[in-house]
Amino acid sequence: MLTEKVSSPAAMNRTAVERMSDRELIVTRKFNAPAHIVFEAWSNPELFKQWWVPKSAGMSLISCDMDIRTGGTYRLAFSHPAFDQPMTFFGTYREVTPHKRIVWTNEESDQGAVTTVTFEESDGKTLVTFHELYPTEAALDEALAGSAEGLPEQFAQLDELLAERS
Amino acid sequence: MTLTGMKKHVSILEQAGLVTTEKVGRVRTCKLGRRRLEEEAAWIERHRQLWSARFDALDELVEHLKREEKADAHRKSK
Structure with a gap:
């Protein structure tokens, strides 16, 4: 079903999110550029910073250390008006295959997912598949519930803060 | 689809919490969760x-x- 979706021209630039199983989530998107360019935008920290945090999220990336090679580590710190302390995300690159595949761990908790992103080029376009595999079904459910409950609250706090300042 | 096949499908949906079922006599009624x-x-x-x-x-x-x-x-x- 998924391949059908991404191969139809009308849906080419659509971002698709699917829960593949009890423990897996995938996000797919096709980009109109060869894989080496998309890989570069993902693996060069200066470029990565320019797109990873959507402006609408109200967060900023305050530090971004990425040692992109198999066995290397990363550490990202975000700030948000609603957080007292920066939020950090860190882990290890299990596999880095230039222009093809990056696999990393998420070590903020022992229930963190293993994330695999693949870059598949055909006809000068690149299909990016972002795949998260959680250790247990409960860990994925918690990630779903956490973001579902957390975000509206954060946005409400942000709204308040903005209202105070305006 | 066979009845056995159907039962399997429904029981998976039920385990996932996507449907609820109730059996009265020989009839099992399914509702979307x-x-x-x-x-x-x-x-x-x-x-x-x-x-x-x-x-x-x-x-x-x-x-x-x-x-x-x-x-x-x-x-x-x-």
Whole structure:
């Protein structure tokens, strides 16, 4: 079903999110550029910073250390008006295959997912598949519930803060 | 689909909380587990919005890099 979706021209630039199983989530998107360019935008920290945090999220990336090679580590710190302390995300690159595949761990908790992103080029376009595999079904459910409950609250706090300042 | 096949399908949906079933005599009635489905759909939609925004930004950057690469190749060929 998924391949059908991404191969139809009308849906080419659509971002698709699917829960593949009890423990897996995938996000797919096709980009109109060869894989080496998309890989570069993902693996060069200066470029990565320019797109990873959507402006609408109200967060900023305050530090971004990425040692992109198999066995290397990363550490990202975000700030948000609603957080007292920066939020950090860190882990290890299990596999880095230039222009093809990056696999990393998420070590903020022992229930963190293993994330695999693949870059598949055909006809000068690149299909990016972002795949998260959680250790247990409960860990994925918690990630779903956490973001579902957390975000509206954060946005409400942000709204308040903005209202105070305006 | 065979009745056995159907039973298997329903029991998987039931385990996932997507449907609820009730058996009265020989008849088993299925209902959609509406709340669970709506919650999951809402979460998927929020996640899609985040990734859409993120990938839209990546798309712009990739277009920019592609143009730069073409311009570079053009300069080098001169």
